[in-house]
Amino acid sequence: MFTLTIPDAIIFDMDGVIINSKELVELFWIEKFEQFDLEIPKENFEERFHGRPARLIIDQEFSSLSETERTAMEQEIKEYDSSVDQFDLIPGIQSFLQQCKYADISIALVTSALPPKVKVMKRSLSVEPGFITEVTADRINRGKPHPKCYKLALRELGVDPDNVIVFEDSVSGVQAAVGSHARVIGVNEPHMHATLLQNGAANVIRNFESAVIDSDKQSLHFISG
Numbered sequence: 301m302f303t304l305t306i307p308d309a310i311i312f313d314m315d316g317v318i319i320n321s322k323e324l325v326e327l328f329w330i331e332k333f334e335q336f337d338l339e340i341p342k343e344n345f346e347e348r349f350h351g352r353p354a355r356l357i358i359d360q361e362f363s364s365l366s367e368t369e370r371t372a373m374e375q376e377i378k379e380y381d382s383s384v385d386q387f388d389l390i391p392g393i394q395s396f397l398q399q400c401k402y403a404d405i406s407i408a409l410v411t412s413a414l415p416p417k418v419k420v421m422k423r424s425l426s427v428e429p430g431f432i433t434e435v436t437a438d439r440i441n442r443g444k445p446h447p448k449c450y451k452l453a454l455r456e457l458g459v460d461p462d463n464v465i466v467f468e469d470s471v472s473g474v475q476a477a478v479g480s481h482a483r484v485i486g487v488n489e490p491h492m493h494a495t496l497l498q499n500g501a502a503n504v505i506r507n508f509e510s511a512v513i514d515s516d517k518q519s520l521h522f523i524s525g
Contacts, residue, residue, distance in 0.1 A: 304465065311457075312409055328377060336362070350469070407431055450482060465485060469488045474501050484501045
């Protein structure tokens with residue numbers, strides 16, 4: 301259990317923090333390796349294929365392909381992301397978003413995905429999350445782990461990073477948020493907790509089921525990790 305003072309704003313990553321898209325994301329990349337008869341990476345797979353812009357992944361992991369093939373793959377993942385009818389949600393996230401609304405906490409979204417996928421995410425929620433700003437991959441020229449996306453969100457929120465909490469599930473995302481000087485809480489399964497802490501997360505949780513906002517005490521409680 302740990303307790304934090306209610307911040308001026310909370311910034312959410314999307315994949316792995318709001319929606320549970322891990323299997324879908326990994327399935328896409330594995331199919332691409334098989335399609336081009338390339339060896340599937342065995343080391344640091346989760347760190348390499350989560351939380352980073354698709355084009356960066358393509359250029360680094362599929363560098364042997366032609367520019368035409370890589371551009372086609374980029375277009376394919378855009379269509380893949382927006383073709384899903386609805387995403388499964390991270391446990392407790394819907395309740396936590398509602399708590400933020402009731403506590404009048406400003407919230408924002410920073411994601412390596414594009415607007416069509418964000419639209420599907422919102423369709424998966426039962427209520428409109430009410431993000432003050434949404435920083436998607438098309439709005440920046442350097443993606444995570446570069447902190448530019450979080451710095452843009454902080455600027456548009458008009459808040460001091462010292463009074464902001466960011467929820468991130470990936471190593472690249474944690475590094476980007478830490479680079480903006482915000483406090484970062486990692487969200488992932490237990491096997492990733494140590495890695496997220498090593499990369500700068502101040503705390504880690506498995507999901508939002510234990511998150512409680514106490515407006516009277518101006519505190520944010522996480523009853524269990």
